[in-house]
Amino acid sequence: MEFSLETSQNILDSYIIPYGINLVFALLIFFIGKWIAKLLTRVTSKLLKKAKLDDILVDFVSGIIQSLLTLFVIIAALGQLGVDTTSLVALVGAAGLAIGLSLQSSLQNFASGVMLIVFRPFTAGDFVEVAGIAGVVEKITIFTTQLRTGDNKQVIVPNGKIYGDVITNYSAKNTRRIDMVFGIGYDDDIKKAKQIMQKLLESDERILKDPEPLVAVSELADSSVNFVVRPWVNSSDYWSVYFDTHENIKLAFDEAGISIPYPQMDVHLDKQ
DSSP states (O other), rough: OHHHHHHHHHHHIIIIHHHHHHHHHHHHHHHHHHHHHHHHHHHHHHHHTTTTTTTHHHHHHHHHHHHHHHHHHHHHHHTTTTTHHHHHHHHHHHHHHHHHHHHOOOOOOHHHHHHHHHHHHSSOOOOOEETTEEEEEEEEEEEEEEEEOOOOOOEEEEHHHHTSEEEEETTSSEEEEEOEEEEOOTSOOOHHHHHHHHHHHOOOBBBSSOOOEEEEEEEESOOEEEEEEOOEGGGGGGGHHHHHHHHHHHHHHHHOOOOOHHHHHOOOOOOO
């Protein structure tokens, strides 16, 4: 009986009490650590929002930080219980490496998405040309960008393709220059044609006075004398002015008897 009580006391002193104490400390580490992780995540989120970063990026970064801190707390709690965390850390690292390799393209899209959101080469509503596609930006997410083309198609482009290529943002500036070329025949009056085009540009209220529109002879081509016509307009007026100018110059040339040359082919038949 004495041996049994002594053995029980030894078990209690050697195993149960130390393990119980470790368990209590492990639970304290877990719950307090989890609370601290949430607090740090909340503080980080507020700092990122104060830096005026996109909400998508703020939520994503906050989620990653909370997950990493929670993982660290769990490992610390297990270590307090006497679990060998060295192999666990190695296992987590190996799993992370394997996941990273398998999701290489996704990670590239994610990194590119972060860069697009942070540096903002374009925003929702801009008309851009990216990865060979032109359209209005509807949505920018961490992995993809959604565009709406001129014929109302929805196109989803991976961010890796966008950030790794040339980005043309047609909405970045308030004004744009329209570059047009008009040709007249060699027998037509150059000064008269230039006068007509200048007058048309001056009469269009959408065309800016500063910078001044340019009308100049640019080339003596094979079958025409070519003019460059370069007015400046507000970006929102670009296409309407572009189409109207082409139509108005054609009508004005027809009325003034100025020809616009077009490719012709003369066929000569030999009579046998």
